[in-house]
Amino acid sequence: xxxxxxxxxxxVGPYLHLGLTDLRSIPRLAGDDAQxxxxxLTFRVLDGEGAPVPDAMIExxxxxxxGNYANQDSTDGESFRGFGRLATAENGSCTFExxxxxxxxxxxxxxxxxxxxxxxxxxxxLKRLSTRLYFAGDxxxxxxxxxxxxxxxRRPTLLxxxxxxxxxxxxxxxxxxxxxxxxxFDV
Amino acid sequence: xxxxxxxxxxxxxxxxxxxFRRHEPGTQPDYLYPAYRATRLRAPSQPLIFLPHTLSEVTxxxxxxxxxxxxxxxxxxQHTGEPLGERIIVRGRVVDGDGHAVSNTLIEIWQANxxxxxxxAKDDHPAxxxxxxxxxxxxxxxxxxxxxxxxxxxxxxxWRNHDNAWRPAHIHFSLFGPAFVTRLITQMYFPGDPLFAxxxxxxxxxxxxxxxxxxxxxxxxxxxxxxxxxxRFDIVLRGREETPFEMQGR
Numbered sequence: 001x002x003x004x005x006x007x008x009x010x011x012v013g014p015y016l017h018l019g020l021t022d023l024r025s026i027p028r029l030a031g032d033d034a035q036x037x038x039x040x041l042t043f044r045v046l047d048g049e050g051a052p053v054p055d056a057m058i059e060x061x062x063x064x065x066x067g068n069y070a071n072q073d074s075t076d077g078e079s080f081r082g083f084g085r086l087a088t089a090e091n092g093s094c095t096f097e098x099x100x101x102x103x104x105x106x107x108x109x110x111x112x113x114x115x116x117x118x119x120x121x122x123x124x125x126l127k128r129l130s131t132r133l134y135f136a137g138d139x140x141x142x143x144x145x146x147x148x149x150x151x152x153x154r155r156p157t158l159l160x161x162x163x164x165x166x167x168x169x170x171x172x173x174x175x176x177x178x179x180x181x182x183x184x185f186d187v
Numbered sequence: 188x189x190x191x192x193x194x195x196x197x198x199x200x201x202x203x204x205x206x207f208r209r210h211e212p213g214t215q216p217d218y219l220y221p222a223y224r225a226t227r228l229r230a231p232s233q234p235l236i237f238l239p240h241t242l243s244e245v246t247x248x249x250x251x252x253x254x255x256x257x258x259x260x261x262x263x264x265q266h267t268g269e270p271l272g273e274r275i276i277v278r279g280r281v282v283d284g285d286g287h288a289v290s291n292t293l294i295e296i297w298q299a300n301x302x303x304x305x306x307x308a309k310d311d312h313p314a315x316x317x318x319x320x321x322x323x324x325x326x327x328x329x330x331x332x333x334x335x336x337x338x339x340x341x342x343x344x345x346w347r348n349h350d351n352a353w354r355p356a357h358i359h360f361s362l363f364g365p366a367f368v369t370r371l372i373t374q375m376y377f378p379g380d381p382l383f384a385x386x387x388x389x390x391x392x393x394x395x396x397x398x399x400x401x402x403x404x405x406x407x408x409x410x411x412x413x414x415x416x417x418x419r420f421d422i423v424l425r426g427r428e429e430t431p432f433e434m435q436g437r
Contacts, residue, residue, distance in 0.1 A: 004284050007400055007422045008215050008392045010374040011223075012359065015307040019297025019323045019359055048228035055309075061247060061367045069246040083248035105242050107204075117243050117367055124225025126216035126391050128370060130238075149236055176229045186209075186235035187244050187368045 009127035014055050016121065021057060021087040029060060029098035033079035036065025036099030040169045041133065041160065044093045045120065048177030052092025056122035058174075060084040060096060062115070067102035088122075100135065106145055113140035113147065120174055130187045133160050133172045150183050157182045206240035207368050207425045208284055216391035223387040224348050240368065247366040250293040252327060260326040262298075262338040270320035272301025272339035274415040277375070277403065281332045281362065284426025288332030295325040295361040296336060303342030303356075312344050337415065343382060355382035355389065364424040375420045376402045 012020070030036070041060070045053040062082050063069050070082040086094035098116075106112040113134055120129040134141055136159040141147055147155055157180060163169035175182045218230035238244070258264045263274060281289040299305045299322060302314040306321050320339060328334045341356045357374040364370065376389065383389055383402075392398045400423075409417025 002282070002286065002421065002423075003396070003400065004282070004286055004423055004426070005214050005397060005400070006210060006284060006425050007371060007373055008397050009371060010216070010359075010388060010391075010401065011225075012361075012372050013374075014309060015297065015305045016359075018305060018307050018321070019295050020361060023323075024295070048232075051228075053229070059370070061243070063243070069242065071246060071249045081248065107239060107241060112241060112243065115243070119367075119370060121372060122229065124223070124227075124229035126218060126220060126223070126226060126230075126388070128372065129218075129231070130368075132243075146238060146241070149238070154233075177232050181231055181233050183233075184231050184235050185238040187238050187240070 011123060011126050012057060012121040014123045016055070016057050017087050021085065024085070025087070026081070026083060026085045027096055029062060029080075029082055029084040029096060030064075031079035031081070034064065034099050036102075038097070038168060039100050040095055040097055041116065042093055042095040042169065042171045043088070043118075043174060044091075044171065045088050045122070045174045046092060046176065050178075052088070052090070053122060053176070054088055054090045054092060056088045056092070056120060056125070058086055058088065058094055059119040059121070060098070061117040062098065063101045063104045065099050065102050067104045067111075069104075103140055110143070110145055111140070113138055113144035115144075115146075118172075118174075120176075125176075129176070130185045131174070131182055132158055132185070134158050135170065136161055154183050204240060204242055204245050205427045207245065207366060207427055210425075213394035214392070214397040217393070220387060220391040222349075223391055226391075244368045245366045247363060247369065250327065250363065254293065255325060255327055259324055260334075260336050262320065262322060262324045262336065264337075265321055266319040268319040270300065270317050270339050272317075272320075272342075274337065275340050276335060276337055276409050276411065276415050276417040277358065277420055278333070278335035278406065278409045278417060279403075279420040279422060281328050281334065281364075281422045281424065283364075283424050287426075288328070288330070289364055289424055290328055290330045290332055292328050292365070293325060293363050294328065294334050296323070296338075296358050298322045298338065298358040299341040299344055301339050301342050303344035314342070314344070335409070340377070348387065353382055353385065355380040355386050360422070362422060362424065369424045371422070371424060373422075374401060377418065378402055378404055
């Protein structure tokens with residue numbers, strides 16, 4: 001009888017690009033035909049000393065503009081994939097093109113505020129870090145049951161900031177450790 | 188290169204979300220493992236916040252056969268000549284925590300060449316590159332959850348974690364499984380490697396039995412006479428809880 005304990009995770013290491021991003025990046029989560037408000041999400045990964053992390057990888061998974069996930073009952077079909085993956089550049093950043101997700105069904109008949117599910121992988125990260133990006137100023141945030149699990153003083157770490165000059169651009173800092181550390185979830 | 192996506196099963200997601208089981212203590216590494224130096228500035232210091240699974244966690248991307256080229260699973264056929272080193276076959280089965288096959292799921296691998304050098308601009312280990320070896324592959328599991336790769340046995344290589352630090356030979360594995368929370372990135376090792384005792388990345392897994400699960404086994408069934416040794420590497424992804432909790436429609 002095979003042991004059915006899940007296989008342990010290991011770091012993706014410094015050469016992740018070879019297998020995962022050199023030829024396999026997915027910078028666009030939504031094709032030209034996808035319905036919804038087009039947005040650009042810039043992630044900036046910083047370490048415990050505030051230095052940019054140049055060898056991390058971000059993966060995103062999100063619903064379409066109606067709150068449906070692509071392999072469930074999304075009406076957008078092939079034009080909406082909802083999955084993205086990029087390595088960070090030397091400045092610790094990467095930018096995805098997508099559409100702003102809709103509200104997703106939540107526990108007990110509630111709805112979840114628009115959010116993007118985020119994985120952070122990298123050298124020195126022994127297992128996937130998991131967080132969520134919410135959009136600052138979205139009225140649905142106030143009723144989101146997952147945000148409500150987060151101590152109020154740490155909630156801002158989950159809010160992407162809108163670029164004042166280019167309002168379709170949103171910026172999300174991932175602070176791995178220390179001051180203003182991003183909230184990570186046990187999923 | 189772009190991925191195309193196929194449409195998966197429609198299992199009426201708004202009605203019920205069946206959560207995935209949580210890991211047993213000690214069977215996965217902690218984030219902070221000071222002997223692995225890079226964790227000291229990259230591991231969170233705050234406790235993680237427990238997130239009950241919602242639709243966002245139990246869904247995930249689906250990849251199809253159009254994402255795979257025939258040579259993707261044979262790393263020895265990707266260039267004009269044959270790579271140097273010991274040709275091997277790595278084969279295994281991907282199952283979930285209940286032992287059910289995880290079929291048609293994407294597996295991506297990458298590795299150093301036989302000399303212990305990655306075809307990566309940032310690898311400055313003074314070992315030769317092999318013009319006939321890139322060291323990257325991918326495949327989908329079949330209907331019974333099986334996969335196989337043909338490749339070259341990677342070499343051990345030094346790193347700068349501590350004085351005289353060497354990584355045991357390994358192949359990086361990336362798997363998706365059926366949901367965002369079944370995503371797994373890990374490393375496969377080779378049996379009996381004397382470097383295990385010195386490797387903080389492997390030792391970051393507290394449970395010795397769990398650690399052994401990353402060590403492949405020499406497999407004479409997979410081995411092809413007069414051609415290549417076979418190694419067996421089975422992978423277990425998280426399974427679902429037995430009792431679904433009901434969700435009301437929106």
